[in-house]
Amino acid sequence: xxxxxxxKVSIVVVLSLVVLAGVAALASAQxxxxxxxxxxxxxxxxxxxxxxMEDVAHELGADIIFTDANHDEALQNSQIENLIARGVxxxxxxxxxxxxxxxxxxxxxxxxxPAIAYDVxxxxxxxxxxxxxxxxxxxxxAKAVVERVPKGNYMWIGGSPTDDNAYLxxxxxFQVLQPLIDSGDIVLVGEQWCTAWSPQEAMMHMENALxxxxxxxxxxxxxxxxxxxxxxxxxxxxxxxxxxPVSGQDVDLAAAQRIAEGTQTVSIFKDVRVLARVAxxxxxxxxxxQTPKALNGKYRNTERGIxxxxxxxxxxxxxxxxxxxxxxxxxxxxxxxxxxxxPRAEWPxx
Numbered sequence: 001x002x003x004x005x006x007x008k009v010s011i012v013v014v015l016s017l018v019v020l021a022g023v024a025a026l027a028s029a030q031x032x033x034x035x036x037x038x039x040x041x042x043x044x045x046x047x048x049x050x051x052x053m054e055d056v057a058h059e060l061g062a063d064i065i066f067t068d069a070n071h072d073e074a075l076q077n078s079q080i081e082n083l084i085a086r087g088v089x090x091x092x093x094x095x096x097x098x099x100x101x102x103x104x105x106x107x108x109x110x111x112x113x114p115a116i117a118y119d120v121x122x123x124x125x126x127x128x129x130x131x132x133x134x135x136x137x138x139x140x141x142a143k144a145v146v147e148r149v150p151k152g153n154y155m156w157i158g159g160s161p162t163d164d165n166a167y168l169x170x171x172x173x174f175q176v177l178q179p180l181i182d183s184g185d186i187v188l189v190g191e192q193w194c195t196a197w198s199p200q201e202a203m204m205h206m207e208n209a210l211x212x213x214x215x216x217x218x219x220x221x222x223x224x225x226x227x228x229x230x231x232x233x234x235x236x237x238x239x240x241x242x243x244x245p246v247s248g249q250d251v252d253l254a255a256a257q258r259i260a261e262g263t264q265t266v267s268i269f270k271d272v273r274v275l276a277r278v279a280x281x282x283x284x285x286x287x288x289x290q291t292p293k294a295l296n297g298k299y300r301n302t303e304r305g306i307x308x309x310x311x312x313x314x315x316x317x318x319x320x321x322x323x324x325x326x327x328x329x330x331x332x333x334x335x336x337x338x339x340x341x342x343p344r345a346e347w348p349x350x
Contacts, residue, residue, distance in 0.1 A: 032062040032287035034280070035088030037080050037104065039096035039120070040196070041068045043226070044252045045272060046094060052276035053092070060284050071196050073097040073162070080104035084111055089287035091115040092279055095122050096196075098164040102127075114286040117308075118279055121164035121299060128292065129299035129310040130279055132270040134165050138172020138223075140317040141247035144266035145219050146176055148245040151185040152218030155209045157202050157231055158193040159223040164301070166193070169223050169249070177221065189213050194227050202230030210238060220246040225255035225267055232263050251318050251327055256338045259323050269316040269326055278311060324348040 034057055041047045050066055057064040065083060069076035073096040083091060084107055091108050095101035098121050105115045105124035117127040156173065159166030180186040189212070192205035202222060209217060215238045222228040228248030235241040241263045248255050249268035258264035282292035292311065299310040318326050328335045328348070339347050 032089045032284050033087060034062050034064045034090055034092060034283045034287070035080075035083035035086070036064060036066045036092045036094075036118075037069065037076055037083065038066060038094045039069050039076060040071045042070065043197075044254075045250055049272050049276050052273055053280055056277050056280040057283075060280055062280070062284050062287070069096055071096055073100040076101060077104045077107075081107055084108055084113060088113060090283045092118050092283055093120075093122060093127075094118045095120040095163075097162040098123050099162070116279060116282060116286070119165070119275060121168075121301070121308075123164070123301060123304050123306055125306055125308060127308055128282070128286075128295070129308045130275070130282065130294075131165070131310075132275070132313045132315050134168035135172040135175070137249050137268045137270065137315050138169035139175050140172070140268055140315065141169070141223075141249060141266060142173040142176035142221050144317055144319065145221055145245045145247050146180065146186075148265060149219040150180070153187050153189045153213060153216055155189055155206065155217050155220045155231070156191045157205055157220065157222040157227045158191070159197045159227065160195060161193045163197070166197075166223060173221050173223075189217060194223075194230075197224055197226050199226040199230035199233075202227035203234045204230075206231040206234035207237075210234060210240075215240065217244060220244060222247055224248055225250045225252045225264075228264055228267070229254055229258070232258060235263075251332065253333055253337060256318075256323065256327055256333050257341060259318065259320055260339050260342055262320065266317050266319050269318045269332070270313070271316075271330075271332070273332075274313055278313070282311065 038046050054064055067079035076096050101122045102124040105122055105127045108115045109126045115127045117129045119131045121129055181188055190209040194201040220231045222231050225248035228246050231246055232241050235244055245265035247266050251267040251269045255264055255267045278294050282294055285292045294311045295309050297310045297312045299308045316326055327333050
């Protein structure tokens with residue numbers, strides 16, 4: 001071989017290897033890109049968790065993109081398709097509709113993109129379900145109300161009929177309520193679902209129930225803090241707010257204030273700071289081709305024949321008795337925000 005030609009070939013090979021090494025280094029240094037599809041930022045908790053996820057993602061060295069479906073299930077799938085087109089490495093989906101969002105997971109799966117169903121189940125076997133034990137949430141809500149009023153007329157107010165979480169919460173409710181209904185201790189005077197967990201619908205259902213029963217309602221099992229707030233607003237008109245126990249979940253600020261004031265009996269604290277962190281840690285692991293370390297169970301929907309890997313987190317019932325300890329000392333809400341409607345002399349000792 002000509003010496004000069006051989007030298008040129010060697011130089012080309014060396015340069016090619018340098019270029020390939022540079023590309024490999026660039027690829028390895030590329031940040032994971034997480035796409036988060038949120039059903040609606042009009043709900044207080046999702047706006048709050050968006051900020052949490054963003055902070056944790058950046059802490060972990062990942063980039064993150066958010067979309068807001070504004071309670072539109074078709075728009076949500078369109079936004080998921082757009083996130084896929086933008087090259088996300090993993091999807092985190094807060095579903096508006098557990099059935100419809102399965103199409104979004106399917107689109108991602110076809111592109112080899114893993115998906116996390118964040119706090120709302122999605123009926124697709126490829127989604128990893130990350131949430132709190134929703135049946136336990138419902139159980140603790142109903143238990144706290146029954147401890148206050150073990151007998152009497154009960155009104156049940158459910159969440160969105162398109163959200164599987166609403167059915168899991170209901171299952172927990174009736175683990176407590178059904179034996180007492182069967183024995184005759186509890187009379188269920190009404191059962192109503194609320195589209196998109198609407199507080200306005202909850203208020204309307206409660207107003208109608210009060211009229212139908214001549215205000216003789218002794219307890220309300222509402223499925224989250226928004227529906228609890230709607231029910232309590234309706235109870236104010238006949239002067240029953242604070243006299244009729246009402247349940248909720250999420251401990252949003254308005255609910256924490258109502259618990260402090262005595263108009264809401266219980267809210268279930270699901271530490272969304274933990275939820276957001278676990279979601280981002282798991283998303284980064286998935287983006288890197290790893291199995292999430294937090295996996296600890298299975299989500300099963302026998303009606304649809306679905307079994308999914310799951311990460312299930314603990315919950316804490318919050319009442320007036322432990323509100324300060326769990327929520328204030330835990331750093332979830334500030335003392336002056338929660339107790340601002342309470343005379344300062346009645347604030348907890350610090």
